[in-house]
Amino acid sequence: MAFLRAIFSHPSGRIGGTIVLVYLVIALLGVFGVTPHNPLQQFRIDRLHGPSMKYLMGTDLFGRDVASRLMTAIGQSFLVAFASVAIASIFGTILGLTAAWFGRLWDGLVMRIMDVLLAFPAILLALLIIAIAGPGSFTSIAAIAIVYTPIFTRVVRGPALSIKGREFVDAARTFGSSRRYILTRHLLLNLVAPLTVQVTLALAWSLLTEAGLSFLGLGTQPPAASLGLMLADSRNMMETAPWLLIFPAVAIMISILGFNLLGDALRDIFDPKTRSRPA
Amino acid sequence: MISPLLSVSNLHVGFGRDLVKTEIVKGVSFDLSAGETLAIVGESGSGKSVTALSINRLVDFGGGRITAGSIMLSRADGTTVDIATAKEPVLEKIRGGEIGMIFQEPMTSLNPVLSIGRQIAESFRLHRGLTGRQAEAAAKDALDRVRIPDAARRLKYTPNQLSGGMLQRVMIASALACNPRLLIADEPTTALDVTVQAQIMALLAELKRETGMGMIFITHDIGLVAGSADKVMVMQAGEAVEQGPLDDILDRPQHAYTKHLLSAVPHFQSGRAARADFARQQKQMAALKVEGLTVRFPVSGSIFSRSPGSVHAVENIGFDLMPGETLAIVGESGSGKSTTARAILGLVKPIRGDFSTPGTNAATRTDPGVQMVFQNPYASLNPRLRIDSILAEPVIAAGEPVTAKTRERMAMLLKRVGLPEDSLERYPHQFSGGQRQRLCIARALMLNPKILVLDEAVSALDVSVQARVLELLIDLQKEYGLAYLFVSHDMAVVERIAHRIAVVYAGQIVEIGDAASVLSNPQHSYTKRLISAVPTIDRRQQHFEIDTRQIPSLVRPAGYEPPQADWRGFGGDHRARVEA
Numbered sequence: 039m040a041f042l043r044a045i046f047s048h049p050s051g052r053i054g055g056t057i058v059l060v061y062l063v064i065a066l067l068g069v070f071g072v073t074p075h076n077p078l079q080q081f082r083i084d085r086l087h088g089p090s091m092k093y094l095m096g097t098d099l100f101g102r103d104v105a106s107r108l109m110t111a112i113g114q115s116f117l118v119a120f121a122s123v124a125i126a127s128i129f130g131t132i133l134g135l136t137a138a139w140f141g142r143l144w145d146g147l148v149m150r151i152m153d154v155l156l157a158f159p160a161i162l163l164a165l166l167i168i169a170i171a172g173p174g175s176f177t178s179i180a181a182i183a184i185v186y187t188p189i190f191t192r193v194v195r196g197p198a199l200s201i202k203g204r205e206f207v208d209a210a211r212t213f214g215s216s217r218r219y220i221l222t223r224h225l226l227l228n229l230v231a232p233l234t235v236q237v238t239l240a241l242a243w244s245l246l247t248e249a250g251l252s253f254l255g256l257g258t259q260p261p262a263a264s265l266g267l268m269l270a271d272s273r274n275m276m277e278t279a280p281w282l283l284i285f286p287a288v289a290i291m292i293s294i295l296g297f298n299l300l301g302d303a304l305r306d307i308f309d310p311k312t313r314s315r316p317a
Numbered sequence: 318m319i320s321p322l323l324s325v326s327n328l329h330v331g332f333g334r335d336l337v338k339t340e341i342v343k344g345v346s347f348d349l350s351a352g353e354t355l356a357i358v359g360e361s362g363s364g365k366s367v368t369a370l371s372i373n374r375l376v377d378f379g380g381g382r383i384t385a386g387s388i389m390l391s392r393a394d395g396t397t398v399d400i401a402t403a404k405e406p407v408l409e410k411i412r413g414g415e416i417g418m419i420f421q422e423p424m425t426s427l428n429p430v431l432s433i434g435r436q437i438a439e440s441f442r443l444h445r446g447l448t449g450r451q452a453e454a455a456a457k458d459a460l461d462r463v464r465i466p467d468a469a470r471r472l473k474y475t476p477n478q479l480s481g482g483m484l485q486r487v488m489i490a491s492a493l494a495c496n497p498r499l500l501i502a503d504e505p506t507t508a509l510d511v512t513v514q515a516q517i518m519a520l521l522a523e524l525k526r527e528t529g530m531g532m533i534f535i536t537h538d539i540g541l542v543a544g545s546a547d548k549v550m551v552m553q554a555g556e557a558v559e560q561g562p563l564d565d566i567l568d569r570p571q572h573a574y575t576k577h578l579l580s581a582v583p584h585f586q587s588g589r590a591a592r593a594d595f596a597r598q599q600k601q602m603a604a605l606k607v608e609g610l611t612v613r614f615p616v617s618g619s620i621f622s623r624s625p626g627s628v629h630a631v632e633n634i635g636f637d638l639m640p641g642e643t644l645a646i647v648g649e650s651g652s653g654k655s656t657t658a659r660a661i662l663g664l665v666k667p668i669r670g671d672f673s674t675p676g677t678n679a680a681t682r683t684d685p686g687v688q689m690v691f692q693n694p695y696a697s698l699n700p701r702l703r704i705d706s707i708l709a710e711p712v713i714a715a716g717e718p719v720t721a722k723t724r725e726r727m728a729m730l731l732k733r734v735g736l737p738e739d740s741l742e743r744y745p746h747q748f749s750g751g752q753r754q755r756l757c758i759a760r761a762l763m764l765n766p767k768i769l770v771l772d773e774a775v776s777a778l779d780v781s782v783q784a785r786v787l788e789l790l791i792d793l794q795k796e797y798g799l800a801y802l803f804v805s806h807d808m809a810v811v812e813r814i815a816h817r818i819a820v821v822y823a824g825q826i827v828e829i830g831d832a833a834s835v836l837s838n839p840q841h842s843y844t845k846r847l848i849s850a851v852p853t854i855d856r857r858q859q860h861f862e863i864d865t866r867q868i869p870s871l872v873r874p875a876g877y878e879p880p881q882a883d884w885r886g887f888g889g890d891h892r893a894r895v896e897a
Binding site: 204205206208209210211212213214215216219223224227228230 | 659662663664685687688689691692693696697698699700701702706710711713714715757760764
């Protein structure tokens, strides 16, 4: 509770937190199909209908309700983003922790592989993986997870190395504490703060990557809705039906903004130096 | 009477948004004449550093504001300026030019990527407008003045190539570059070894005589200023509780806090304060017996060159420790005393040597009967664990279940070390340094150990807290029959707690024996040097020679074995290594 209060008393945390909460509700509604209309149903009479009371955000070329499609698209995009970030953070944390703890050859091996992965631009590497494995939701989850694993590995390894040298870890060794106990209670517990910040920011990036992949036709496959896919479909009708482009684009923009603001707020909250600074 | 160089009256300094509520300095006044040394003594949080930083207004950069009072400085041209209200351009001229300052940590006060020559030359460039060759020559003179041997070559060194004592001299050299009329020294020797500390103190005293500048010396160690100060000001909680000439303060303290500082703080008394409450019995089993302990760290070479050998950190150390006895291992940084302690706990691997305790588990090389208390109470407790989890860790590590009985023991130990009962539900950051060290002691006692290894366990604490923790340790020793291995560099503290003392120099024991005997009648030249360097109130009239000897390098080529040492006895179990 104190943590939530800290977020909402931080100016950008208040905005970011609210945006993320609203999106989460929309995403949940979208995933469970609680939408104004069936997102796949085609109202042939109302094709390319502008925003109105019946169709809040208008309809597309096939007469499907854009608002409903947008909600399922947000649900779909969030599903991919959360799943891939969960995988990336778990693998990245394990790799980073073990690299820091065991050092030597394992450290060198893990970190050089991560360096190679980091050398590719995110979208290019994801494209490469999908080109090999074939498009689809699951491959895009896997691709995005692989792309963001090195970032978590780095974020964990640095602080883990410095915590490893602290006296409380030495003290634990003198008691004969098990390796698992030291790694979880002493190292991991002290890494919660940087990891939380990183997870929030990675969510924003992976949303963007997912949208990019779907835009290129490599992520979510039609007729299912996805933010990137909706953009791609509306591209050709930009002048006749601008609402088809505007609503998904704004949805992407605001969600990224929300996660970034929340990430910045979390960073401030966890950082003792910025916390004590007089405002 | 000449007019004072510096006259501070009714100084108030506040911090943060509410300047009155967070007032750190509450009405301090003092005068300082040229050629005089004022020592400001107090514990951490007493406002002594803030007072000093106000004098050159560096306090502004730390978020502080002078809320009332005046700081009158008579400048070199005869005018007087009130620093409390002066504008920044004037202050920039005064800082460095008229008021020099040296800080506690020479390592962090110098830029690590610039050569020390350039850094000293910079103050000549800024304040005297010298350029190129001239500035360089002036820098060399400055280094000569602080007695750095081979100054011309050392100008090109970067800070990492010099020892802490050398760096502090470099700091002094650059602070004195423009012949300031006032030098502020903020705990300049706290981070240094005792023998180096003695050298720096002697140097400062000599420089003061040569230049006739005034000096403000901030310290928590009243013994340290005994030899050099003319006046003393004792500060507590932002107020100057007592000030006056040195001898008055030391011999006839008036205020209760000054008396407390003088009595509670351990002062070195050449073995007269050594403990005499333990006598070895024949036929007793040693709690810990160490034989031929040797630790070497390989020096890694680069891809192209072979490793130049290894650092012989600990070389053939042996001693025994009886139940209920304290053996102090004393030495300076780099002498291998901490490595010895860490090797006994299994934190570093010895390449040779035996140590046996009755309960050593051969598989894990750890013995629940040997526990350690570390130097830094702020780093030795995991900040994210609650105290009950912290105290439970040794129990979990020993493979025992955490039961109601464990919690009972936690509560009992917390009470025993003098902490409130509700401590179990709190986090480490809610405790002060002294309380944290008590927590560490309680944690070490959870498994009912026989031996406690105390690695500089009181060094990071304030002096009066130090005295109380030492008392607690002595009480616990009597109550539980604990054997202590007390690693320290502080002779005054060692004198209070040790029954026996082992002096370690360059990885080897050079002298070992009964505490009173070693301290009152040191035999090895290094022990003598160490003891003569300890600042004491008794010996305040003595003067020290400047001694620039350094600890020899411990890097030896592969395969090198040191020669066997010869020992000479001096009555009882007091032995010293025969010097070549």
